[in-house]
Amino acid sequence: MQADPLYRCWEAVCDEAGGPVHTIYLSPCGHTFRQADAIRLSRLENLILVCGHYEGIDQRFIDECVDEEISLGDFVLTGGEIAAMAVTDAVCRMVPGVLADPECFEDESHFNGLLEYPQYSRPAVWHGREVPAILLSGNHEKVRQWRRKQALRRTRQRRPDMYEKLDLSSKQDRKLLKEMEAEDHEQSGDLETVD
Ligand SMILES: C[S@@+](CC[C@H](N)C(=O)[O-])C[C@H]1O[C@@H](n2cnc3c(N)ncnc32)[C@H](O)[C@@H]1O
Structure with missing residues (x-):
């Protein structure tokens, strides 16, 4: 042109x-x-x-x-x-006032170097697939921790390049990482049993 x-x-x-x-x-x-x-x-x-x-x-x-x-x-x-x-x-959508609440985008993929945790809606069971029980518990702190852990796990699996850049030195993240390791270990044990 x-x-x-x-x-x-x-x-x-x-x-x-x-x-x-x-x-x-x-x-x-x-x-x-x-x-x-x-x-x-x-x-x-x-x-x-x-x-x-x-x-x-x-x-x-x-x-x-x-x-x-x-x-x-x-x-x-x-x-x-x-x-x-x-x-x-x-x-x-980043201009103040366009979205109702900054929380709408602060939790989303890429805002803080993480991919977002999985989202669920109603009903609680669909085609035999259940919404994770923790999300129905009403315990906001536990829900927050579950979401953070899922976001960390998903980022580690799908975008190791992003995961490498994360600062995971906080006490809370170290605790979540330990839990993830234990869960992964347990799951790999289950797989071995299936074999
Ligand atoms: C057919 S493309 C021209 C490609 C160019 N000859 C080249 O090889 O780099 C025509 C126009 O589409 C737009 N365009 C094509 N691919 C794009 C991309 N990946 N990101 C942003 N704009 C793109 C650009 O404005 C570009 O001038």
Whole structure:
């Protein structure tokens, strides 16, 4: 895509905003978008998201107007719009007031370097599958610990790269890790018995 039509559009949007606007080009050559980027970008007053098509955008526009290039992942889309929508959604839900309560996102995957624990809803038994009893106990502290343990276990299993970066030195986490080890050990014993 040519530099000049994009430049004139970019300039008009900046004029309307009353000054320079942080400008992102959605591109497979950019840095991979992460939750930390969503949080960082949610603190900016305005954003311009530039979507390419065809082979992309004239490098001179990028050099002159773009502050950062963001990729949605290691694959190629036909245009930047879907990437821009994904970035917009992830950024907007971090803006204070968009979600009812910060707890809505603080527990979610990637906010604190963890994957989220499994979620359950009603009914308590579905197709013979039960909601874990602890979640029906009404004991909030036990539920909180169960969730933390499940999040740690899931992150360790699915994303060892994330797990490695966690600080698990607190007394509570060390206790949960010990419990996990004992449970894993017990489970592997069960498997041996089955063999
Ligand atoms: C067909 S792609 C161009 C790919 C480019 N020629 C390349 O090989 O890097 C057209 C546009 O889709 C958008 N796009 C494609 N893949 C993307 C990704 N992984 N993340 C963000 N935007 C992407 C970009 O805006 C890009 O300019």
